[in-house]
Amino acid sequence: MAQLKYALYTGCTARESTPELxxxxxxxxxxxxxxxVLLDEASCCGASHLQDFDDFLSLVLNARNICYAxxxxxxxxxxxxxxxxxxxxxxxxLDTDEDLKSQVNEKLAExxxxxxxxxxxxxxxxxxxxxxxxxxxxxxxxxPLSEFNVAAxxxxxxxxxxxIHHKHNAKxxxxxxxxxxxxxxxxxxxxxxxxxxxxxxYNPTSLDRLIEALKGKSVDYESKNKCCGFxxxxxxxxxxxxxxxxxxxxxxxxxxxxxxxxxxxxxLNMDVKQHAVAEEMGRDISLPVLHLPQLIGLALGIDPKExxxxxxxxxxxxx
Amino acid sequence: xxxxxxxxxxxxKTFRFNAETDYLPYFKTYELDVGKDELVLDIxxxxxxxLDGSFSYRRSCRHGICGSCSIKVNGKAVLxxxxxxxxxxxxxxxxxxxxxxxxxxxxxxxxxxxxKDFWEKHExxxxxxxxxxxxxxxxxxxxxxEEAEALLEADYCIQCGNCYYSCPAVEVNEEFFGPAQFAKAxxxxxxxxDTAKRERLETVREMGPGVWDCVKCFxxxxxxxxxxxxxxxxTKLHNQxxxxxxxxxxxxxxxxxxxxxxxxxxxxxxxxxxxRYSEGNIGVMKHIPEAIAxxxxxxxxxxxxMPKSKNLDEIKTLIKSSSKVKF
Numbered sequence: 001m002a003q004l005k006y007a008l009y010t011g012c013t014a015r016e017s018t019p020e021l022x023x024x025x026x027x028x029x030x031x032x033x034x035x036x037v038l039l040d041e042a043s044c045c046g047a048s049h050l051q052d053f054d055d056f057l058s059l060v061l062n063a064r065n066i067c068y069a070x071x072x073x074x075x076x077x078x079x080x081x082x083x084x085x086x087x088x089x090x091x092x093x094l095d096t097d098e099d100l101k102s103q104v105n106e107k108l109a110e111x112x113x114x115x116x117x118x119x120x121x122x123x124x125x126x127x128x129x130x131x132x133x134x135x136x137x138x139x140x141x142x143x144p145l146s147e148f149n150v151a152a153x154x155x156x157x158x159x160x161x162x163x164i165h166h167k168h169n170a171k172x173x174x175x176x177x178x179x180x181x182x183x184x185x186x187x188x189x190x191x192x193x194x195x196x197x198x199x200x201x202y203n204p205t206s207l208d209r210l211i212e213a214l215k216g217k218s219v220d221y222e223s224k225n226k227c228c229g230f231x232x233x234x235x236x237x238x239x240x241x242x243x244x245x246x247x248x249x250x251x252x253x254x255x256x257x258x259x260x261x262x263x264x265x266x267x268l269n270m271d272v273k274q275h276a277v278a279e280e281m282g283r284d285i286s287l288p289v290l291h292l293p294q295l296i297g298l299a300l301g302i303d304p305k306e307x308x309x310x311x312x313x314x315x316x317x318x319x
Numbered sequence: 320x321x322x323x324x325x326x327x328x329x330x331x332k333t334f335r336f337n338a339e340t341d342y343l344p345y346f347k348t349y350e351l352d353v354g355k356d357e358l359v360l361d362i363x364x365x366x367x368x369x370l371d372g373s374f375s376y377r378r379s380c381r382h383g384i385c386g387s388c389s390i391k392v393n394g395k396a397v398l399x400x401x402x403x404x405x406x407x408x409x410x411x412x413x414x415x416x417x418x419x420x421x422x423x424x425x426x427x428x429x430x431x432x433x434x435k436d437f438w439e440k441h442e443x444x445x446x447x448x449x450x451x452x453x454x455x456x457x458x459x460x461x462x463x464x465e466e467a468e469a470l471l472e473a474d475y476c477i478q479c480g481n482c483y484y485s486c487p488a489v490e491v492n493e494e495f496f497g498p499a500q501f502a503k504a505x506x507x508x509x510x511x512x513d514t515a516k517r518e519r520l521e522t523v524r525e526m527g528p529g530v531w532d533c534v535k536c537f538x539x540x541x542x543x544x545x546x547x548x549x550x551x552x553x554t555k556l557h558n559q560x561x562x563x564x565x566x567x568x569x570x571x572x573x574x575x576x577x578x579x580x581x582x583x584x585x586x587x588x589x590x591x592x593x594x595r596y597s598e599g600n601i602g603v604m605k606h607i608p609e610a611i612a613x614x615x616x617x618x619x620x621x622x623x624x625m626p627k628s629k630n631l632d633e634i635k636t637l638i639k640s641s642s643k644v645k646f
Contacts (some may be wrong), residue, residue: 012588016620017613040629043586048535050578052557053644060641061582064633107641111633160537161548200410201541202395222394227487227536234597235571236532242491243534272609272618311616 004131005035006077007069007119009087012044013264014079017272020308021264024293025079025124027306031297032132032140036077041068045086047265048231059100060107062090063115067108076121079293081263084123085157088168091121123158125262125292126170129206134213142301145216148258148318150295151251152207152218153270154225155263159201170199170206201225207262207292214299221254223247230265238280244269245281252287257318262292272313288316326352327408331362333374334419337428344423347371353404360388360399363418363430376430383544386479390430391419396481398544421484437483440496444504444522449515466511473506473552475545482539482549494528498539498549501530505552508559520565523556530556531571561644573597576646583638586628591619 014022029036042065044050046058065087069076078084094101095117105114122130128137159165199206204225208218226247229240248270251259261267269277271289278285289312290298297307304310304319329351336344349366360381367374377387381400388399393411407416418430425432452460482498483489489497504523508516523529530553539549557575560566574597581589591610595603613619620626628634 012590015587015626016590017618019617041633043628043634044578044582044588046578046582047588048554049575050582052554053561053572053575053579053646054642055554055558056643057579057638057641060637061634064637107637110640111630111636113633156536156538161540202393203411227534227538229487229534231535232488232532234574234594235526235569236488236492236534239488239491239532239534243487272613275612276609311618313612313616313618 003033003035004127005037005074006127007039007072007074008036008077008079009039009042009065009069009083009121011078011080011083011264013268018264018267018291018311020294020311021079021267021291023306023308024291024297024302027302028293028297028300031300031302032137034127034132037072037074039065039068039076041065045083047082048086051086056103058086059090059093060104062087063094063104064108064111064113066091066119066121067113067115069119069121070116071113073118075119077124077127078121079124079262080265081123081155081157082265084121084169085164088121088164091117091168092164120168122169123262125158125206125210128296129210130170134209137210137296138213138215141214141299143299145211145214145295145299148216149219149255150211150216151221151254151256151259152204152211152224153228153247153251153259153261153266153289154204154207155261155266156227158262159199159204159225162199162201165199165201207260210292211260211295214296216295216299219251219254219256221250221256223250228266228269230269233269237276240269241273241277241280244273245277245283245285248274248277248285248287249281249283252285256287258288258290258295258316260290260292260295264291267291274314286314288312288314288318290316324354326354327405328414329353329404329408330415331366332415332417333366333429334417334423334426335374335429336426338426339428344426347374355403355405357404358400359390359392359397359402359404359407359418362404363388363390363399375428384477386477389421389479389481389484389544391421391484393417394419396421396485396542398479398481401544421480432484434480436493437478437480437497437499440500440528441478441503444496444500444519445515446500446503446507448507448510448513449518450512451514460512462511469509469511470506471509471552471555472545472547473502473509476502476506476547477545479544481542481544482547485538485542487536487538488532488534492527492532495532496523496528496530498533498553499547501533501556502547502549502552505555505559508556516559517563517565520556520560520563524560524565524567526569526571530560531569558644561646566646570597570599570602572646573599579638579642583635585625586631586634587626589622589625592622 051058211218229243233240294307309316379385379387383401488495504519566572577593577596
C-alpha cells in the first residue's frame with residue numbers, strides 16, 4: 001500500500017481548547033505511518049453559526065480552505081465532526097451548482113485561488129477504517145484494551161444527514177443489483193440493500209468496530225448516536241446539559257469505563273462540563289472521555305503524555 | 320410460473336397501553352413470516368386483522384400522503400406505509416423489531432398518540448397564506464416557476480410528526496416549536512403572495528420556543544419521509560431574521576455574528592472572546608468555574624498566544640468582498 005497522505009484541517013478547537021486532540025492525532029498518524037500536512041492557511045468553518053448569519057461568506061471561506069488541500073493535490077482530513085459537515089456541505093453545494101461555484105470562484109480569484117472540487121473531505125475515523133483498514137490497525141495493537149468497556153459516542157455531524165455522509169465521508173459499498181428490467185422491475189427491492197454494511201445514522205457501527213479492533217468491549221447503549229447539545233450551549237444551557245447528561249448517564253448505567261468520541265465539540269461537553277451536567281441531572285457523574293486518537297494511541301502503546309491525557313478534565317484514571 | 324415467495328421470520332414486539340384503563344404499558348410479541356415487499360403498515364394490519372383485533376394504530380391513505388401512520392421502530396421514526404420491513408432488518412441487523420408509538424409519554428392507546436402539542440405549536444406560526452385578496456379579481460395571482468422554486472421542499476410536509484417527535488430539543492424543552500413548525504413557517508415566508516413574514520419572524524425569533532434553541536443535530540432531516548429537510552429551513556429562518564434586520568441583540572445572535580469578528584481577526588475562532596462577546600461582560604461570569612477547570616488543564620489560550628491562520632490578509636480581503644449581511 002502506498003503511504004497514506006492527507007491535508008489535515010485541524011479546525012479551531014484542536015488548536016485551542018482541546019490541544020490533546022491535535023497532539024494525539026499527530027502521534028497516532030506518526031505511529032501508523034500516515035503523513036499529515038497541516039493546513040495552516042485554513043480558517044474556521046463557521047460551525048453552522050456563521051452559516052446562520054451570512055451563508056455566502058461561509059461558502060467562500062470554506063471553499064478557500066478546500067483550495068489549499070487541492071493545491072497540494074491531497075484529500076482533506078478533518079478531526080472535528082462539525083468541521084467535517086460544514087466543509088462537506090460547502091463542497092456538496094459547489095459541486096452540484098455551477099452558478100454558485102462561479103460566484104464563489106469570482107471572490108476567490110481576488111486572492112488568487114480557485115475551487116475545483118478535486119479533493120475529497122473526510123473524517124479521520126473513516127480514513128482509518130476505509131483507507132488504513134481495521135485489520136491492519138488490529139495488528140499494530142500493543143496494549144489491547146481488553147479490560148475496558150468503551151462507550152462510543154458518534155456525534156451528529158459525522159453521521160447525519162446520511163445522504164451527505166454516504167456521498168462524501170465514508171466509502172459506500174454498492175451491491176451490484178444488475179441492469180434491472182424483466183421480473184426484477186416489478187419487485188420492490190429494499191432500498192438499503194446497497195448500503196448494507198455501511199454506516200446508518202440509526203445504528204452506526206464504525207466506532208464500535210474500531211473499539212473491537214483495539215480489543216476493547218464496545219458498550220451497547222441507546223444514546224451513542226444522539227446529540228450532546230453543544231450548539232445550544234450558550235443560548236440554552238439547560239437543553240445542552242440535559243442532552244449531555246442523558247448520554248453520559250446512559251453510558252455509565254451500561255457499565256462504561258470510558259467514553260470515546262471523534263468530535264472535539266462533543267468532547268468539550270462530555271469532558272469539561274461533567275460537574276455542571278451532574279448538577280442538572282441530580283446524579284454524580286464521573287467518566288473519562290477520550291478523543292478517538294487518544295484511544296487508538298493508548299492501544300498502540302503511545303506514551304500517554306504524547307497523547308495529551310494530562311489535558312483531559314475528567315481524570316483518565318486507568319492509565 | 321409461480322415463484323416461491325421468499326420470507327424472513329421476524330419477531331415484532333409491540334408496545335401496548337390504554338390510557339383509560341392501564342397503569343403501566345406492556346408488550347405483546349408476535350412472530351411473523353415477512354416478505355421482502357412488505358411494509359410496516361402491512362405488519363400492523365396483519366397483527367390487527369389476524370392476531371389481535373384490539374391492537375390500535377392510525378392509518379388512512381396508505382400512500383404516504385396523509386401522515387397518519389407514523390410510529391417508531393427500534394427508535395427510528397417511520398411512516399408505516401412507506402417503510403419496508405426488510406430495510407429495517409438491514410439497518411438494525413436483527414430479527415426483532417420493537418414497534419412503539421412516536422412518543423410514549425403522549426400515548427392514548429398502543430400506537431396512537433395525542434398530537435395536541437404538535438398542532439397547537441403548528442397553529443401559532445400561522446400555517447396559512449396571509450394575503451389581501453380582491454373578492455372579485457379580474458385576473459389570477461400569478462406565481463412564476465422561479466418564485467415557486469423558492470419554497471424548496473417545504474411544501475411537501477404532511478405533518479406526520481416524525482421530525483417533531485425525533486427532535487431532542489422538543490424532548491427536553493417543551494416550549495420549543497419544533498422542526499415541522501419551522502419548516503411550515505419558512506414555507507409561507509417564502510411565498511411571494513404572503514404578507515405575514517414579519518409576524519412569523521417575530522414568533523420564531525423568541526428565545527426558548529424559537530429557532531435559536533435548535534441543537535443542529537439533523538435528526539429532523541433524517542426522520543422526514545418526504546425529504547423536507549426541516550433543519551435546512553431553520554437555517555433559512557435564521558438567515559431571514561438577519562436579512563430583514565429582525566435579529567434581536569441577544570446571546571444567540573451575537574454568537575452567530577461573533578464568528579465573523581473572530582475569523583476577521585485571527586482566521587480561527589477565538590473561543591474565549593466568542594463566549595465573552597456572546598454573553599456580554601456580566602453574562603460571561605457564569606462560565607468562570609469551567610474556565611478555571613480548563614485553565615488548570617492547559618485548555619485556555621491566552622489572548623497574546625492566540626493562533627492565527629497563515630495568509631490572514633486573504634481572509635480579510637474575502638470577508639470584505641463577500642459579506643452580504645449586516646448586523
